[in-house]
Amino acid sequence: MKAVVIGGGVFGSLIARELTKYDLEVTLIEKNLDVGWGVTKANSAVVHAGYDDPPESVRAQFCASGNAMYEDLSKELDFDFKRIGSFVVAFNDEELKELERLLKQGEENGVPGLTILERDEVLSMEPNLNPEVKYALYAPTAGITEPWMVAIAAVENAVQNGLKLVLGESVVGFEKVNGRVRKVHTSRGEYEADIVINCAGLHADEIAKLAGAEYVPLHPRKGEYILLDKKLQGLVKRVIFPTPTKISKGILVLPTVDGGILLGPTAEDLPEEMKDRPITTREGLEKVREFTRRLVPSLDFSLVVKTFSGLRPESPQKDFFIKVSETVKNFVNVMATRSPGLTAAPAVAKYVVEELIQEKMRIPLEKKKDFKPERKRIVHYSELPLEEWRREIERDPRAGRLVCFCNEVTEKEIVEAIRRGARTLNGVKFRTRAMFGRCQGGFCMARILKILERELGVDMSEIKMKSENSWVVNGKVRE
Amino acid sequence: MRVDVMVIGAGAAGMAAALKAKEEGAEVLLVERDERTGGILNQCIHNGFGLHYFRQELTGPEYAERFQEKMEKMGIRALTNAYVKRVEDRRVILVTEQGIEEVEVGALVYATGARERPFGSLMIPGDRPSGIFTAGVAQRLINIENRLPGKRALILGSGDIGLIMARRLTLEGMEVVGVVERLPYAGGLLRNVIQCLEDYNIPLYLSSTVVEVRGRERLEEVVVAKVDEQFRPIPRTERVFKVDTLVLSVGLIPQVELIENLVVKNPTSRGVGVSNIGQTSRDWIFSAGNCTVIFDLVDYVSYEGETAGRYAAKFVKGEIPREKIPVRPGKNVMVVHPIWYTPAEPLTLYLRVKKPMEKGRLVVGRFAREFEDLVPSEMLRVKISDRDLEGLDEIVVSVEEVN
Numbered sequence A: 001m002k003a004v005v006i007g008g009g010v011f012g013s014l015i016a017r018e019l020t021k022y023d024l025e026v027t028l029i030e031k032n033l034d035v036g037w038g039v040t041k042a043n044s045a046v047v048h049a050g051y052d053d054p055p056e057s058v059r060a061q062f063c064a065s066g067n068a069m070y071e072d073l074s075k076e077l078d079f080d081f082k083r084i085g086s087f088v089v090a091f092n093d094e095e096l097k098e099l100e101r102l103l104k105q106g107e108e109n110g111v112p113g114l115t116i117l118e119r120d121e122v123l124s125m126e127p128n129l130n131p132e133v134k135y136a137l138y139a140p141t142a143g144i145t146e147p148w149m150v151a152i153a154a155v156e157n158a159v160q161n162g163l164k165l166v167l168g169e170s171v172v173g174f175e176k177v178n179g180r181v182r183k184v185h186t187s188r189g190e191y192e193a194d195i196v197i198n199c200a201g202l203h204a205d206e207i208a209k210l211a212g213a214e215y216v217p218l219h220p221r222k223g224e225y226i227l228l229d230k231k232l233q234g235l236v237k238r239v240i241f242p243t244p245t246k247i248s249k250g251i252l253v254l255p256t257v258d259g260g261i262l263l264g265p266t267a268e269d270l271p272e273e274m275k276d277r278p279i280t281t282r283e284g285l286e287k288v289r290e291f292t293r294r295l296v297p298s299l300d301f302s303l304v305v306k307t308f309s310g311l312r313p314e315s316p317q318k319d320f321f322i323k324v325s326e327t328v329k330n331f332v333n334v335m336a337t338r339s340p341g342l343t344a345a346p347a348v349a350k351y352v353v354e355e356l357i358q359e360k361m362r363i364p365l366e367k368k369k370d371f372k373p374e375r376k377r378i379v380h381y382s383e384l385p386l387e388e389w390r391r392e393i394e395r396d397p398r399a400g401r402l403v404c405f406c407n408e409v410t411e412k413e414i415v416e417a418i419r420r421g422a423r424t425l426n427g428v429k430f431r432t433r434a435m436f437g438r439c440q441g442g443f444c445m446a447r448i449l450k451i452l453e454r455e456l457g458v459d460m461s462e463i464k465m466k467s468e469n470s471w472v473v474n475g476k477v478r479e
Numbered sequence B: 001m002r003v004d005v006m007v008i009g010a011g012a013a014g015m016a017a018a019l020k021a022k023e024e025g026a027e028v029l030l031v032e033r034d035e036r037t038g039g040i041l042n043q044c045i046h047n048g049f050g051l052h053y054f055r056q057e058l059t060g061p062e063y064a065e066r067f068q069e070k071m072e073k074m075g076i077r078a079l080t081n082a083y084v085k086r087v088e089d090r091r092v093i094l095v096t097e098q099g100i101e102e103v104e105v106g107a108l109v110y111a112t113g114a115r116e117r118p119f120g121s122l123m124i125p126g127d128r129p130s131g132i133f134t135a136g137v138a139q140r141l142i143n144i145e146n147r148l149p150g151k152r153a154l155i156l157g158s159g160d161i162g163l164i165m166a167r168r169l170t171l172e173g174m175e176v177v178g179v180v181e182r183l184p185y186a187g188g189l190l191r192n193v194i195q196c197l198e199d200y201n202i203p204l205y206l207s208s209t210v211v212e213v214r215g216r217e218r219l220e221e222v223v224v225a226k227v228d229e230q231f232r233p234i235p236r237t238e239r240v241f242k243v244d245t246l247v248l249s250v251g252l253i254p255q256v257e258l259i260e261n262l263v264v265k266n267p268t269s270r271g272v273g274v275s276n277i278g279q280t281s282r283d284w285i286f287s288a289g290n291c292t293v294i295f296d297l298v299d300y301v302s303y304e305g306e307t308a309g310r311y312a313a314k315f316v317k318g319e320i321p322r323e324k325i326p327v328r329p330g331k332n333v334m335v336v337h338p339i340w341y342t343p344a345e346p347l348t349l350y351l352r353v354k355k356p357m358e359k360g361r362l363v364v365g366r367f368a369r370e371f372e373d374l375v376p377s378e379m380l381r382v383k384i385s386d387r388d389l390e391g392l393d394e395i396v397v398s399v400e401e402v403n
Helices: A010-019 A058-077 A093-108 A119-125 A147-160 A201-211 A282-295 A341-360 A386-395 A411-419 A425-432 A445-456 B012-023 B039-043 B060-073 B135-143 B160-171 B190-200 B298-316
Strands: A002-006 A025-030 A086-090 A115-118 A135-139 A143-145 A164-167 A171-177 A180-186 A190-192 A195-198 A219-228 A239-242 A252-255 A261-264 A304-314 A321-324 A331-335 A402-404 B002-008 B028-031 B047-049 B077-079 B083-088 B091-096 B099-110 B114-116 B132-134 B152-156 B175-180 B208-214 B221-226 B239-242 B245-248 B252-254 B285-287 B325-329 B333-337 B347-353 B357-364 B367-374 B380-384 B395-401
Touching: A002 A010, A002 A190, A010 A025, A010 A147, A010 A331, A010 A341, A025 A147, A058 A143, A058 A147, A058 A341, A086 A093, A086 A119, A093 A115, A093 A135, A115 A119, A119 A135, A143 A147, A147 A164, A147 A341, A147 A425, A171 A201, A195 A201, A201 A304, A201 A331, A219 A282, A239 A282, A252 A282, A261 A282, A321 A341, A331 A341, A386 B091, A386 B099, A402 A411, A402 A445, A411 A425, A411 A445, A425 A445, A445 B135, B002 B012, B002 B298, B012 B028, B012 B039, B012 B060, B012 B099, B012 B298, B039 B060, B039 B135, B047 B060, B060 B298, B083 B099, B099 B298, B114 B135, B132 B135, B135 B160, B135 B245, B152 B160, B152 B208, B160 B175, B160 B190, B160 B245, B175 B208, B285 B298, B298 B347, B325 B333, B325 B347, B333 B395, B347 B357, B347 B395, B357 B380, B367 B380
Parallel strands: A002 A025, A002 A195, A025 A164, A086 A239, A195 A331, B002 B028, B002 B099, B028 B077, B099 B285, B132 B245, B152 B175, B152 B245, B325 B395
Antiparallel strands: A086 A135, A115 A135, A171 A180, A180 A190, A219 A261, A219 A304, A239 A252, A252 A261, A321 A331, B083 B091, B091 B099, B114 B252, B208 B221, B221 B239, B333 B347, B347 B380, B357 B367, B357 B395
């Protein structure tokens, strides 16, 4: 039995890993040069509590349950997850009504621990909030993580358990026999398939179309973000939402797992042809500034580290579309995975494998006896107690050689990232946090290029930042 | 391990500090996080260094070499690939390939230099392609790694580094289509505008800035617009440059992070605040170079490094006065350095004016002198004698515009 998963975002990665728990050959095809670089890479990184979604929605079905799985998942896969809680803040009585509605909705969705707090308590817990705040809906189960790391960790673990990972190939067609996909054709090759799971993010509708399966049309909804320096660590301790509107959850202020402060996103619907253009705009960034200042007036915008934008796959139904195809019987769509996709992903992965494949499609899967659920992260030596770090250096001197000074990343970590599959600058960056700090690679980028050159055995001009045509250096100055 | 004086950072300030501390008889350890001593001088292969200090025009590596040779002769211990993890009360935690060591210090000279303001912090809208480099990264790629960053470049920022990189890229075979500067005048020294742009026919676009970058993978286009007096882009003045490389020279930021929680900062430079003998608000920590204020000339950095090193050694011997008279900016002064005056030495004052002035009268205590053609981008360096400052309990530095 052969399963092909298309797309290496959080959904594809977690589903692929879930499939490797069973006795079958699993292949994950990702068009980018690494996993977690599409929709997964640029979002709010929030593991939502689950009160936002209408109880009848598919989103609600998976959000609170996905949230509940993050604790164990983050331990098994050894990625950062912090259950820091969230506030939805209200500045007047009308907004309070909305908080009450959310509270009720959340309780229906099975979200534990929701309460509405009053001004004094809100400000004692988050002293930097706008003192005009009147109430806040407190959701203790909300959390934060590094979304790309969820994908990376899941794939690394899946590879340990036999996953075949195909990077840098895009799906260009399907070969069907008797209405079922038999082969998946990519830009470079072909892969046999008994089951196909479409997790192609923003392009999932196009993939479904190619296969002749049902789909919902997708368009990108853009969110722009501003990341502030770690110097502001502690400015807010929880995820701070404004009272939501019909359009979005609003523009948030939240801590990142490594100590920065993230602001955003905007919500702007874009036409289909903008699917690959997560661009930032003057207006968008200005809006982020203006709205977040209302929540936290003391925000210091001289401490901007970077700005970026991410795209969410949105459909007219505004809900996930997760179904076995009626027309292509061995094809599963995991589509329109807008917010809270990151939160829902672990629950969806289980659902797809246990309920859709095994029950709905009636494909009996045999559990593998030797599945290893645990994956270990790349050790970030500077976070270890000094005594332990010292012992690591004795074992390997590269653990004592700092390459990225802002985020204290050693050569050993960079070599390990390359050993685990990083082939690009961004591959190293997202796996180690090197070049992610306040100097943004000003001191370490050239050194990392050299390490990539040495470890991969290629010329520096062959090394890319992210995609095939994103070359970094042109050639030699002189031979 | 224990040393009298530890110097953090082996650039122009740190090397000079180590030499003088040693001359004073202190036992010195110089630590450098990079692979070699010399700091940014190593990648600055253009000339123009040392005109004051050596009365000779040298390249960066030549300038560094003179100090390196002296350090060798004097037997100064320099530890490279050494990363300072923490500075605590008279203790420094050092990480090297040999292990982790706690060093007890009598005094510290903090000389960590500056970092470049990165692209991300500028909030420039658009795509996030490859091909956007700070001038320093481009310089390192070309001069040390022997690699060209691209084929056709635009430069944002006309500070000295931006100007010098415009010339370097041209000399190495890249096409430089222009330098963009948001101010109505060049940010760097006049001699660099002439020698780096005019001599090579590279256009300088003043009162302009980059308003968008485009390119899904590698950079393809940079959109430049004119700006008004508040630096806001003026609509419909956009102009598109087809380039694969954008080089940024948009300012240096003093690196203060390691001791930020231990010392008072200079509010005008955002660097480490020091006195005229290089002492910070914490008596055992001295500091010099671009981590205190961004200097125009490396020669000044070396002078300041020497002072800090000498007095760090004197501090260990208990030989320096405690008195510190505050120095603060007055009218028309944007940056002033140092922020305290200790009467052990004459006051060498560095300042930048707030706006260009044809003629300005600098007043400091009883000292007054007129200067011509003052611009914010050129640092003024003035020595003021003890006599002019006697009896003051605060020193205000101001520049009156003279009509």
